[in-house]
Amino acid sequence: MAELSLTLTGQPDAASLAQLGDNLSAFNAADVGPSGRAALAVLLHEGETLVAGLSGYTAWGWLYVQWLWVAESQRGQGLAGRMLAAAEAEARTRGCHGAYIDTFNPQALQVYQKAGYTAFGALPDFPRGRTRTFLSKPLA
Template sequence: MSDGTHLTVEDAADPAARAAVLDGLIAFNTARTGPGTFDAQPLLVVLRDAGGAPIGGLVGRNRAGWLYVELLHIPESQRGRGLGRRILERAEAEARARGLAGVWLETYAFQAPGFYARMGYTTVGTLPGCPPGQACHFLAKRLDGAPLEAP
């Protein structure tokens, strides 16, 4: 490039490079949507063992006026006891308290799309072949009970 800029491909996570991309994107988005829309307040609902050690739970964050559930895991030894439902309900209650419109997440076909459907989530997109031979499903749920609208 004539001004001296150049591209590199890197395997290591460079915090300065990530910050440059994230900060630039947030500034661009905020200029179009207003202050605070892309503030990323974390939310964790942690499942702990009898000794207090974390063994599972939910990790999410506010994202564009919705709660994005990044991770949800229940150890196999703890499944079938309603813990996934209770954890997700706690996260939804906190999202309501934060004034968020809804919750969205992604799950693989071999994970829990049926669980989320039973919890009132709607599939809003599917990426076939991710991972190979499977599919990644994107699901969402409005917290006011209104149906999801097509864009």
């Protein structure tokens, strides 16, 4: 039997990361069934300029919002709520029953709570001086 070697790197190669992801996906699919993972994005442009956007994916009946950004000049106009609503509507058409998101920004936390998301967990000092809050919302 070959000896195991452990490698710690800050610059993993793409092939190793792809193999890691493929192996974990195969394990999860065998354990709980295929994820049905599909990308989802909502983009707002002013002319040719991107002024707001949401990016995430749906998998296992859930919408995960990974990134949500609004240009400073566009904030306070309800764009985040509009993008969330659009993503949630698409997630429902994909058969999703819930959505989740996280943030360490106090203003974003208020926006998400106003959109119907409820906190289910928190990591204090992530980053230092802030709390990273994890929120979910049923999509009934």
